[in-house]
Amino acid sequence: MSSYLLAFIVCDFRSVSGMTATGINISIYAVPEKWHQTHYALEAALRLLEFYEQYFNILYPLPKMDLIAIPDFQSGAMENWGLTTYRETSLLYDPDISSASDKLWVTLVIGHELAHQWFGNLVTMEWWNDIWLNEGFARYMEFVSLEAVYPELKVEDHFLDTCFGAIGRDSLNSSRPISSLAENPTQIKEMFDTVSYDKGACILHMLRNFLTNEGFQSGIIRYLRRFRYSNARNEDLWDSLIKEDHFLDTCFGAIGRDSLNSSRPISSLAENPTQIKEMFDTVSYDKGACILHMLRNFLTNEGFQSGIIRYLRRFRYSNARNEDLWDSLIKYRFAGEHIDLKKMMYTWTLQKGIPLVTVKRQGRKLYIGQERFLKIVLPNDPSWNSLQEGYLWHIPLTYKTSHSDLEIKHILTTKSDVLTLDEEVDWVKLNTDMNGYYIVHYDEEGWNALTELLRVNHTALSFKDRASLIHNAFQLVTAGRLSLDRALDLIGYLKSEMHNVPLLQGLGYLQSFYKLIEKRNVADVTHNLKTYILQYFRDVIDKQSWSDDGTVSDRRLREEVLSLACDFDYPPCLGKAKQLYNSWVESSGAISLPTDVSETVYMVGAQDDSGWAYLLEKYGVSMCETEKRKFLSALASSKDSEKLSRLLQLGMEGTLIKTQNLPSLIYMVARNPVGHFLAWDFVKKHWNELVEKFPLGSFGIRNIIVGTVTQFSSTEELREVEDFFKSITEQVSQMRIIQVATENVEKNIMWLSRNLDTMRTWLQQRLN
Missing domain, CATH: 1.25.50.20 (Zincin-like fold)
Structure with a gap:
């Protein structure tokens, strides 16, 4: 085993234990006075560990699995083999105090650390430049596992936010490839970032979607078996996905999140402690997860899963490289041709950034192009050509049209291409359900058609497609490629929106603009934007109950909307929050506030001297x-x-x-x-x-x-x-x-x- 996975803990904590169906003893440890907050973690750990054993088709190799809540812990969590450590907020759950968002967070973190027992522990990256093989997979498997084990938590809503966040980091020039140089401790630390975690997960999702679930899973199993108890590289993953003919051959093209030039490739150089620390970043975590998401959707769940199992078995108890993963995912056919999956995946992990796909429709012809998406450089800038030079992705495009609900796939491997539709259509929507990791920019006619579609019949598109349209439009505004008024007109339909994901996407952008303008002291725009938001979303705000009723999605919407309303001094919101706060104080904190709105209530209460002092006192004694x-x-x-x-x-x-x-x-x-x-x-x-x-x-x-x-x-x-x-x-x-x-x-x-x-x-x- 790798030395960084060794941990000893000496403590007088109290534990609760249970056993999996395969005889693994799982224990949750916490300080004695917080022991009652450990029971949900035990339930989640038991169910998630059993899921991973079945999904990877490889048994957890140790006789026990301990999860311990550390009272003062800088990291969010750490996957030490058989003894995973957590912040208390990432493991402990009190149903009387914790909100729906808190429950989702605890479950995600447990899912992440248990996934590491295979990705990271059983198979370890050969060097820190491929940390995304650990973190991108663990981030992505959070969503895969919760989708299967806890469907009521609606984790698919959260995954879109993960990929949207990855795109934000990736569209800066300061982004990096998923696989990047890491030569010193600082560089290694910085590898633990959004690129490794979230971009990695999104690219895996794109690949899974393209290869089918079966193809993806088969390749993953092959990777794990081949490299278990050893080290693997970036290319080992791709080899595991492409070498054997177990099922339908397809391909991959994942997405990056690097619109800033300061980005890095997913697989990057890391040669010293600082570089290694920096590898634990957005690129390794988020971009890695997004690429895996894309890959899984492309391969199918089953294909992706079998490849992952192959990877884990092959490299268990050893170290793996980027290419070892791709080797574990099998060779696919797409449109009758074999696809070089490793070559495809290198375009996502060895170069930084995210592609912008441009679309122009003329009759039955779709004119498609690709370029690097950048936020702070425009095409007329002298540096534009040099920043675009050499960038080319193999992109697994998907699209739907007004005349067909069927998803159509095409692999874009050149700077431009022309697709022919079966018939003329009213509209075309690329990147179906945001399964691909790329931004889409339509011509004027295309944006007009989609804006009108949302206004007249928004449910013709899935909630994921609606959210991705909103996200892409405002990203293009930031990049100077789309006018702000066009993007604002696009979200004009939101009064009719019933799903929390696109609703919060649009509301979130308006709120972020408000916060940005507020700090510049532009009084007229700040006042008018606040007035507009409160007027336009008043019906949504007013229908929220101050309770914990409803689905996880309902509760998340309530938490966000009421927080915004009170922050904007909306009188009905302030009045209700003050009433709840005063009742809570008068009871000396004995009554329970609705968990999803308690933070909003506390924020309103903190605005006067006595309220602030009381909350500081409560902070000191809360367990x-x-x-x-x-x-x-x-x-x-x-x-x-x-x-x-x-x-x-x-x-x-x-x-x-x-x-x-x-x-x-x-x-x-x-x-x-x-x-x-x-x-x-x-x-x-x-x-x-x-x-x-x-x-x-x-x-x-x-x-x-x-x-x-x-x-x-x-x-x-x-x-x-x-x-x-x-x-x-x-x-x-x-x-x-x-x-x-x-x-x-x-x-x-x-x-x-x-x-x-x-x-x-x-x-x-x-x-x-």
């Missing part, structure tokens, strides 16, 4: 970390800068507020319009102390940098950020996250420059 997180978020929402400064100081001291929570606290304060300069000044002043607490390249230090810097949106602020990091160049020279953060500021500056006047005019027209 539930989930509840403490809600208290902390409420405390950080105060409009009193002195209170925010006190919070930051308490976080630095590490007694009342644990050190593990300091990065989150800094981010919470930075999001507050009163606190974003305060948080940045705090980081500059305490930088040396912060890097002593959180190693360079670690999640903690990266979250601190991104959480503070990406709140800025002016050239003066950008210059200040650049000057600060230049002053500590020796410390941060190997960290990609600095370029990611500064590119995000550039993106904010450009968005305001391009869109503020358009937003002002559009709002005036709608409100008048």
Whole structure:
């Protein structure tokens, strides 16, 4: 086994235990006073471990599996073999206090760490440049396992957000390939990022969709069996997916999330501790998961699964490389031809970025093109050609039309192509159900047709297609490729939307624009945008109950919508929240608030001196970390800068507020319009102390940098950020996250420059 997976713990914790159908003893450990919060984790661990044994067709090799909640733990969780460690918020669940979102989070994290027992432990990447083989797969298997074991949690809603987030990181030039260079500790730490986790998962999903479930699963099983107890590389995965003729031959083309130039390939160089730490990033986790999602959908569930099993068996108890995974996924036919899956997958893991697919329809002809999607560089920029040069993806396109519900597939391996439809159609929608990892840009006629379709009959498209249209449109606005008013017109149908995913997608963009403009003190636009949101979504807000009733999707919508309404000072929302808060205080915290709205209630209560002081007192005595997180978020929402400064100081001291929570606290304060300069000044002043607490390249230090810097949106602020990091160049020279953060500021500056006047005019027209 790999040495990084060894753990010993000496403690006097209390446990609860159970046994799987195959005789594996599972125990959940916590401090004695929180033992009652362990029972859901035991149920989830038992069910999920049994699922993985069946899915991978490889038994868990150890006699026991311990899961332990650590009171002060910087990581979210760690997959030590047979002894997985967690933050208390990631393992403990109290049904009287925890919300539906909390339950989903705990289940996802357990699913992630148990998936690592096969991907990472049984088969280990050969070097940190292929960390996505661990993290992208674990992130993707979270969704596969919960979809099968806990369908009521509606994890498919959450997966779209994962891929949308991956695209955001990948569309910056500072992105990286999924497989990237990692040569020192800082680079390795930074590999644990969105690219490895989320982009990896989305690309796997795209591949699974293309190969069919059966083909994908078969290749995965082959990979696991071939490399068990050994190390594997990027290409080992692709070889496992393409070498044997067990079922229908298809192919893959996954997607990246690199529209910033500071991105990296999924498989990247990592040669020192800092580089290795940075490999644990969005590229390894999120982009990796998105690519796997694409692959699974392309291969079919069964094909993907069999390939994964093959991979795990082949490389168990050893190390694997990027190519070992592809070798485990079998050779497919597509349109009568064998597809070189390894060659295809390298376009997704060895180059950074995400493709933009352009579509123009003339009669029965579809003119398709591809280019690299970039957010802060326009086609007329002198650097455009150099940033596009050499980029070509093998993209598994899928599309539907107004005349057919059948999904049509085509592999785009060239810069442009022409497809012929069977008949003329009213509209065409590419990237069916967002199973592919790419952005789609239609010509004017195409956007007009889809906008009209949403207005007249939005249910003609699936909720995933509706959400992806909204997402792609606003991403294109940010990139300067689509006008803001066209994207705003696209979401004009949302009053009729009944599904929470597209509804929250549209509402989320409007809220993010509000937060960005609010920090620039543009009073007229801020006021009008708030007024428009409250007027337009009033029916959605008013029909929400202050309870925990409904499905997980209903509860998630309620949590988000009521939080926004109270944040925007909507009188009915403030009145109800104050009423609930006062009743809770009068009972000395004895009555239970509805868990899904409790954070909103606390935030309203924290806005006066007595309420803030009471919540700080409750924070100190609460025995539930989930509840403490809600208290902390409420405390950080105060409009009193002195209170925010006190919070930051308490976080630095590490007694009342644990050190593990300091990065989150800094981010919470930075999001507050009163606190974003305060948080940045705090980081500059305490930088040396912060890097002593959180190693360079670690999640903690990266979250601190991104959480503070990406709140800025002016050239003066950008210059200040650049000057600060230049002053500590020796410390941060190997960290990609600095370029990611500064590119995000550039993106904010450009968005305001391009869109503020358009937003002002559009709002005036709608409100008048």
